[in-house]
Amino acid sequence: MDTEEETSTVLVKFTTKQQHYKLRGTMIGMTISLVIAGKKMVKNVMQKANSDIGELPHFDFIIAGQLLTCTLKERLEEAGLSLEVVLEAEFLETHPPPTPQDSLQHDDWVSTLQCCEEWMATGCYDNTVHLWDLVGLSKGKGEQAHKLTIPAHRAPVKSLTWVNTKDNIKTFISTSIDQTAVIWAWASDSNTVECVSECRGHTQSVECVAVSPSCKYFATGSWDNSLKLWKTDPVNENQAEEEDDDGPDRKKRKGDKKAKTKSSVLTLNGHSENVGGVVWTDERELATASWDHSLRIWDAEIGGMKNQINGNTAFFCLSHSSINKNIIAGCADRFVRLYDPRASGS
Incomplete structure (x- = not known):
């Protein structure tokens, strides 16, 4: 110059x-x-x-x-x-950058967390799920806000979602590298938890989970490249009582009485690599993000794919806007990308 x-x-x-x-x-x-x-x-x-x-x-x-x-x-x-x-x-x-208000100690990597109105659930690589009181956390109580540690799985926990939080009995779902998704019922008043159903069918790690808007169904994505749909209802025609297993990998879960083994109601195949993200766009439609460089839109009613958006890098996660129907996805090339699935060539 x-x-x-x-x-x-x-x-x-x-x-x-x-x-x-x-x-x-x-x-x-x-x-x-x-x-x-x-x-x-x-x-x-x-x-x-x-x-x-x-x-x-x-x-x-x-x-x-x-x-x-x-x-x-x-x-x-x-x-x-x-x-x-x-x-x-x-x-x-100028607002200063946020500073940590508190630190919530876990014994291994924290892989996932989900909040609802008053509660937070965290999943950890030590196979446990932790429940926390958000009101206590907001008051700076830290570790005093910890409600419960659940020995939830036989391998690291990968994802969580709340199902019903309006009643005294709160329900949530956790998934794991142990190839299962587990439905839990937590009585917040007595601070006790019960393993309601163990969902089996995936052949590799279950990476993500999402509940439908009506809370009647949930979907899981896995390293086996599949998307599976399940009923949240603890009773369905595909379940049977879990058989006793005294093997070295069988660990008694907290509150585990007679957990039922649940099977999926629908399996959607099409991805050629890990399904890392899933979201319901409405009661009959889902979107998935995969390491195969594609986002796919699925029709849960007819059990097939409606649309596919191809990229040039792996998609790790996604979210959906109910307002403008757009999808935003996190990618392996360090970019976040916005897509309109209704537009041709999007």
Whole structure:
């Protein structure tokens, strides 16, 4: 950058939506080689506007729709703006990065967590599920908010979801590398838990789980490349009492009385690699994310695939918007991508 560019100026109009810093359209000529210095600049602007100033916090600036992290010259070039325009700079208080309020100790990796209205469930690589009181956590009680440790599986826990949290008996589902999904009933008043059903059918680790909007069904995705649908009802025609097993891998679960073995009501095949994410888009439709570089939309009613979105990298997880019906997915190439499954070639 030559000397002339170093000294070029642009007229900057400072605005804010924060009422206690309201200005009257104050404009200042600024050298484009500068990065706006938050606290000092706002103080100067307010002095020029004859505004009352007290102790000021630090500020960030938004110019042409983006947070300013470079010089004015670089921002003008990115936005395609000339020096003749009046540049509008919106300023707002800088909020410090969040700091941990508490630390909840586990004995191994925490692989998953799910919150409901008052409770949080966490899954751990030591094969356990932990239940926590969110009200206690919000009051900074930390470990005192811990309600229960459940020896839930015979291998690390991979995913969790709550099913029913409105009654005294709360139900949730955990899945594991031990190839099972387990339905649990937790009595929050007495703080006791029962293993209601053990869902068997996958031949490799069960990586993800999601419950339908009506809570009548749930779906699981697995390293065996399949998507399976199950009933949340603890009683169905496919279940039988679990046989006694005195083998070395059989561990008695907390509250395990006569857990039933449940079979899936539908298996959907099509993915060629691990199914890492699943979500219900409505009561009859699901979407899955897979390491085979595809997102797939499934019709749970007819038991087949409706749509496929191909990418150029593995998809690890996904979420669905009930408002605009779009799908957002996390990818192996470090990007988060947004898709409209209704658009051709999306």
